[in-house]
Structure formats: C-alpha cells, structure tokens
Amino acid sequence: MDRQKSAAAAVLILGALLVSTRLAQATEGYFLEGYGAREKGVGGAGAADSRDPLALSINPAGLVDVGHQYTLGLTAFSPDRGYWTSGPGFVAPGHVESGRNLFPIPYGGYTRPIDQQSAWGVAFYGNGGMNTTYSPNYTSQFFVSPFCPQTGVFCGRNAGVDLNQAFITAGYAQRFGNLSIGFAPVLAVQIFKARGLAIFGPFSSAPGQLTDHSYNWSVGAGVRAGLQYRVTDKFRIGVAGSSPIWMSPFENYKGLFANQGDFDIPANITAGVAYDALPTLTLLADWKHIFYSQVPSVGNPTTQPFQLGVMNGPGFGWRDIDVIKLGAEYRGFEKLTLRAGYSYNSSPIRSRDVTLNILAPAVTQHHISGGLSYNLTPSSSIDIAAVVSPQGTVSGIERTPLGPNPLRTITLYLNTFEITAGWTHRFDAAPAPAIAAKY
Template sequence: MDVQDQYTLGLTAFSPDRGYWTSGPGFVAPGYVQSGRGLFPIPNGGYSQRFNQTSAWGVAVYGNGGMNTTYSADYAGQAFPSPFCGKTGVFCGRNSGADLNQAFITAGYAQSFGRLSVGFAPVLAVQIFKARGLEIFAPFSSAPEQLTNHSYNWSVGAGVRAGLQYKLTDSLRPGVAGSSPIWMSPLENYKGLFANRGDFDIPANLTAGVAYDVLPTFTLLADWKHIFYSQVPSVGNSSTEQLLLGSMGAPGIGWRDINVIKVGGEHRGFDKLALRLGYSYTPIPSTLAT
C-alpha cells in the first residue's frame, strides 16, 4: 500500500548469448555456432489507484521475449551434402531457429492490515511461436506436418498471482509472491514438436525480495526468483526421452528449475517521475542452450 496513484512505463533491454558448441561426428554444423539478433526490447506498463488508505487496485501489461534463435543458412552441417542432409544450415534446413513471445495482463487488488499488505491478481496471457528449418526431425515426430515451417501460432491462457509484504520498519520492507502455472491452449501448428500434442504452459514461479529506503527519494531493491521449468513437459522433459516428438511424455528442451537474482534502485527526485535501473542474473548451465 506504499504506491500512490500512478502510471508507469518501462523498457527492458534483454541481451542473451545464444548458440552451441560441438565436436566429433554428427550432422549439425561443427564448432561454435552463434545465433543472430542479440538484443530484445521488452516493454511494460501499469496503472494503480487507491480506493482508500488501506486498499487499492491496479492493472499491468508486460512482455516476455528474447527466447529467439536465428541460425544462418551459411552454416553447413557435417553431413552436407548427402541424401540425408541436402541443404545447408545447422539442421540441414537452411535458415533455422525458433521464436517465442509472450504478453501478460494482470488486474489486481491489494489490502493492508497494519504493517502487512496482501495482494491477489488473475493473469491473462497470450503467446506466439514460430519454428523453421527443423524438417530433418520429421521421422522422429508423431505429427511431422505440424513440426516446423508454419507461420506464427497463437496461444492464450490464464493463471493467478498473489503476494504479501511486511513493513519491518518505515524504511525496510521484505515480501514474497508466487504465481501459479499459466495454463495455455495448445500450439496446434506445432503439436508435432512440443510434448503432449503442442502443450506449452508458462511455468509457476516463487519470488522473495526486499526494499530498503536509503533516502526518502531513493530505494534499493533486491529479489530472488525460482522458476519451475521442470513442471512444464515441453520445457522440462529430458531431450533424450525415447518417444516421438509431440507425443504424450515426449522429449522436451531439458531445462531444470532455475534461480534468478535481481538488484536495482529507484529514484523519485522528480515531480511525477520515478527513474528505475536494475540488473538481472540468470545462471543457466550451458548444457541447457537451445
């Protein structure tokens, strides 16, 4: 309940290093191969308004992106040229890669009880996905016609988010929050690629953080987030599962749960304007690269 009536706008510059390294016999392009397009702008915005001194509501819109790989046709697989690999490209499909973008809308309500504040918000989500250059995997798919080279496929879904904050002192505020899985409609055009016939839910997460007012106009913030990737079959299932792509329990990306650390600061020294700057660190092991 420390937020006054306000609009917020933000832009995150996300710059992941995506690629792979391989050696020895195989069919993919050898050595270190790096994905193109290294910078992704991710916007966000919101509005909050108080009902009274102890309750408020708000709406937020934010995006999630950067899960994009783009490999040039200039790379040639080790089996090129051959009947098995008749085209250039890392997967013998010329330009190859995948693109996933997600957008979220939340409308929440918060109530304070003395030093304790609690909040609840339903979450609506929309995601789009596109894959190309993966046709060499068609013999290993349960639905090869819904594997690759389709246009963007839309998926919609919903979940819930809740959290609480406790004011230890007038300047120190710890809090925790959690989000359920966001259950999404299947990606029908790619049900031959993703496990469970195209299911691609958004994983649950749990966050703990703290805010400390160094000055009346400057706040330091830090939080830890745990993302439950292993609970989403298309993401968490092992890539070595001996089943056809797209089938129930089929191979996934093989991601494990991860921990994200964020630190930042907020400066409120201007009339009707707050400036925020932060850094996020996500230690994903190289074995999870896609």
C-alpha cells in the same frame, strides 16, 4: 476524469499491441530480470518495495503504496547468441551465430487508489521469449548425403524458433495495518513458429505438425498473489507467487512439443526484503524460483526415450532455476533518483541437452544494471535503465537422433545488452520531496 480514462485506455491499447511484438532470448531462461525501468534499474528486485504500476509483475500487494499514476516505456533488447563446435559431427560446425539482434519490448501500467487502504491497477508486459534465426549458409559436414539433404544448422535451411509471450493483468490490493495483500489474475497470449527442423520428422509423433508452419497462437490464464509486511518504519518484507499459466496447445506444433503441443508458462515464487538505510537510500534483495521442470515441453530431458510430441515426450531439458537480485535506490537529489542492481541465476540448461538448445541458448547468468529517473515536472519523470549480461556458456557432447556423438562438443553462448526508456506521470498532487522515506 476524461484525462484519467484516456490514460487507462492507452494502457489497454498498448497492451494489445504487445501481442504482436516479437521478442528475443531473455536472461532468466525466458523470463526477463525486470519489466519496467525502475525494476530493471534495481536488478529486478522489488517484492518488498513497490513504487510504480509494474509492481503487478512482481508483487500485487504493493499497489497500495504506488498512488495514482501511469507508466509507459520501451526496451531495446540486443542479444548475441549462437554456438561453436569442436570435433566432427552432424550440426553445422564452427562458430555459428543467430541473426536478428535487436528487439523492441514495450511495457505499461496504471494504478489508482480506491481509498486510503486499497487500490487497483492494470499492467502489460512481455517475457523475453525464445528466438533464434540461423542462416541457411551454415552447412553440415554431411551435406548432400542422405542424412542431410539441405544446408542449414539442422539440414533444413533457415533453422530457428520464435516464441513470444505477452501478459495483461489487473490487480487489487488491501492494507490491514502493517500488512498488505494483493492478487492479480493474468491473461497471456503466446505465438510460436519453428523452422528448419524437418530432419527430426522420423522421430516425431506428428511430422506434419513439427516445423515450417506459420505463427501459431496460444491463449491462457493464471493468477499472481502476494503480501508485504512492514516490520518497522525502515524494514519491509514481501512474498509473492504466480500459478502456472495454463495455455491452450500449439496445434500446428504438436509434433514438436511434448503432450501434443502443450506449452504452459511455469509457476514462480519470490521473496524479498527492503531496508531504508537512509531516508534517501533503499536497499533491496529478492530471491526467485522458476519451476521450468514442471512444464513437460520445456523441462523433460531431450534424451527422453519417446517420440517428439507424445505425452511425456522429450522437451528442452530445462531445470528449475534460482535467482538472487540485489538493488539500491538513492533519492537524495531534488529531481534525480539513481538506481543500481545485480542479479544472478543458475543455468536452466544442462550439458546433456545442448544440441536441441541450439534453438534456445538461454545460458546467461550474471546481469549488471543501472538507471535513473529525472523529474521534468513535480508530477512527471523520464525513466532510463540499462542492463548488461556478460557472456554465459554451457558445453556438452552432441546428441543426434541416432544417439550421442562423443567426438563433437557443442558450446552454447549468449550475452545481452538492453536499454529502457519510459515516462511516468502521477495524477495526485506533487509527490513527496525526494528526500522523504517511503514510510
């Protein structure tokens, strides 16, 4: 019992530590394609097939299939992002790269059955956030003019933003025959900082709360719920969704974000299928939709004809995106499980909005992943996954506070690499042999 309590306490402590972790530009906008090593290895799929506590991040109904276990891990996330230009214009020209190219992202979870038909669990994880850090050595062609008093991408020296999002969730699931239902309240913490944007002061409703403040905290809550249904012994379906996570506003940046600093986390829905092609091989496919457009500070067009920070004012112009995730898991070896996956998402950024999204160039669309678990003992395994996102780009004309500049084209780019290592321990008796099917 003391061992079990210690495991749960470790999860909660590490969850608190996640709040202070600085994260990087992610892949599905600012959502990660998966949060644990198992999910990442299969391309982020899993709405219909749950095997570890990070099921809480996709579909809490799957808790009833996970058993008594905990998992802990760390992702090393490395993005290469920035932009390049052609033609004369205002922002610093040429090939401009963001600094800070390595970020740690921890995760963890703990699950325990209540009886044969119900279970509960807790988990913590983080979104990829938005981060850019541009050097003050980049210089606009208008430097030393009244329009550009300092060096830097936006004539404000160290331009960039840093948004971090951490989640702690607790869930419950109940099985009713072939149907499982689960729900999980979610607590979230965000911190945000912006630098080098003073040039936008005349176009802000609160210039004193626009840029160059210390990190500002925001807290909020929402709920995730879902169901899984076993159609046959080999075929399962799953559906899950998350409400918006309603956050307190960033008071220090109410002159930047629409609706006076509001920055809620958007709702999303997921549907998936899982098929045991062999007793040792499971194929997965998920579809996900993220409602970025429903958060004004994110979804409102950058061309919105209002001042920054006002109600329904300009945002980053992100549109809703759809994500397709495909994965495969092979359990035919005595101690080894192999995984592979691929996901594709539509781009949240339109050509018209590239200028402000220099701060958040979330333009990758393809993600190729693989992973494995190796049983060191009958009850414990090490879990490894890697994800490569080839370079994605979006191009459009420059838009300054004074209007569009058709002479300048800006191309945003982003490519990422991440590797995840984790540990999973099962408190129950030795798990079923690797060759056994899920049902």
